[in-house]
Amino acid sequence: MAIKNKYKGNGFQSHENQNSSLSKEILVGLYRDMLRIRRIEEAIESRYHEDEMKSPIHLVMGHEAISVGSCSTLKIDDLIYCGHRTHGHYLAKGGSLKGMLSELYCRANGCSGSRGGSMHLLDKSVGMAGSSAIVAGAIPIATGAALSFQLKQQDRVSVAYLGDAATEEGACWEAVNFAALKKLPVIFFCENNFFSVCSPLEVRQPPNVEIYRKAEGFGLPAVQIDGTNILDVYDSTQEAVARARKGDGPTFIEALTYRWRGHGGAGDDSASGYRDPEEVQHWEQYCPVDGFYDYLIKMNLYSKAEKDLAEKEIKEEIEEAFDFAISSPNPQEIDLYTHVYSQ
Numbered sequence: 173m174a175i176k177n178k179y180k181g182n183g184f185q186s187h188e189n190q191n192s193s194l195s196k197e198i199l200v201g202l203y204r205d206m207l208r209i210r211r212i213e214e215a216i217e218s219r220y221h222e223d224e225m226k227s228p229i230h231l232v233m234g235h236e237a238i239s240v241g242s243c244s245t246l247k248i249d250d251l252i253y254c255g256h257r258t259h260g261h262y263l264a265k266g267g268s269l270k271g272m273l274s275e276l277y278c279r280a281n282g283c284s285g286s287r288g289g290s291m292h293l294l295d296k297s298v299g300m301a302g303s304s305a306i307v308a309g310a311i312p313i314a315t316g317a318a319l320s321f322q323l324k325q326q327d328r329v330s331v332a333y334l335g336d337a338a339t340e341e342g343a344c345w346e347a348v349n350f351a352a353l354k355k356l357p358v359i360f361f362c363e364n365n366f367f368s369v370c371s372p373l374e375v376r377q378p379p380n381v382e383i384y385r386k387a388e389g390f391g392l393p394a395v396q397i398d399g400t401n402i403l404d405v406y407d408s409t410q411e412a413v414a415r416a417r418k419g420d421g422p423t424f425i426e427a428l429t430y431r432w433r434g435h436g437g438a439g440d441d442s443a444s445g446y447r448d449p450e451e452v453q454h455w456e457q458y459c460p461v462d463g464f465y466d467y468l469i470k471m472n473l474y475s476k477a478e479k480d481l482a483e484k485e486i487k488e489e490i491e492e493a494f495d496f497a498i499s500s501p502n503p504q505e506i507d508l509y510t511h512v513y514s515q
């Protein structure tokens with residue numbers, strides 16, 4: 173097998189010259205947030221075989237720059253919606269680690285009250301408005317939220333995170349069309365990792381028609397960016413958010429990235445033959461977290477000692493959150509009858 177999906181970005185290796193107007197504090201914060209998500213994902217993965225987390229999981233390793241870079245441009249009352257790969261978005265939007273882990277362990281105090289599991293994280297207090305396991309299911313809902321902001325004249329935006337496979341659903345383009353027509357304050361953020369479960373992009377979509385080009389056909393600004401480069405993600409989302417807040421309508425962002433782990437569960441699944449294991453190794457060279465660390469070091473914005481301290485604090489936070497989740501109560505039988513609606 174040959175490596176088909178080559179890295180198309182600039183890479184932080186050549187980013188000494190990439191200037192950012194962001195302060196040192198913000199840049200270091202972006203790095204720390206990505207590192208935190210990476211370590212949380214590793215911890216979830218290492219414990220998943222214990223079979224105590226009674227929830228399917230979809231790890232986000234390789235996608236960290238997208239969730240952190242984009243959510244960092246949002247306000248707390250802006251709303252985000254996503255599909256099944258939720259952890260990065262929830263944590264980057266300010267979600268509670270304890271609430272998320274409790275949800276994965278199906279405990280009563282999980283952020284979705286143990287009803288959702290990993291694919292349905294919900295937390296109104298931080299603007300995590302919903303996630304859907306139905307591919308493309310959250311896109312029209314995010315668009316509807318943007319319509320409500322517009323009608324109520326609220327200074328808020330919504331973001332619909334979607335995978336490349338979601339662009340094969342009618343609901344995606346119906347929402348994009350409607351948002352373009354009404355100039356809604358919504359950002360469509362496509363995380364193109366080239367796969368839908370085990371099906372590569374080339375067996376699902378015609379070649380040479382890139383996803384962002386399809387979006388452009390609906391008459392809205394659309395860009396393709398390097399999804400492993402957090403500065404590119406931050407800048408393009410910030411621009412899209414500014415456009416939406418000004419009343420100039422939606423933007424479609426296609427960020428190229430790679431899923432380091434299997435579609436679902438723990439570990440890599442390349443051995444099953446749908447992708448070349450060397451392709452995974454190829455993309456690991458462009459790690460969004462380590463690449464940005466090297467950049468910060470080169471720019472004299474960070475030190476090894478500061479990283480060590482961050483690692484220590486993150487480790488302690490993760491251990492405490494796991495202890496909290498594991499010792500949290502299970503839902504009671506009576507809980508079956510709460511949050512149930514009937515007509």
Ligand SMILES: Cc1ncc(C[n+]2csc(CCOP(=O)(O)OP(=O)(O)O)c2C)c(N)n1
Nearest residue numbers: 257305306307335336337338365367368369
């Ligand atoms: C409407 C619908 N069709 C099929 C599925 C089965 N399914 C679950 S995840 C998935 C692939 C999703 O790929 P993508 O949207 O690119 O996101 P990624 O997993 O790569 O992050 C599919 C086909 C589904 N959940 N919903």
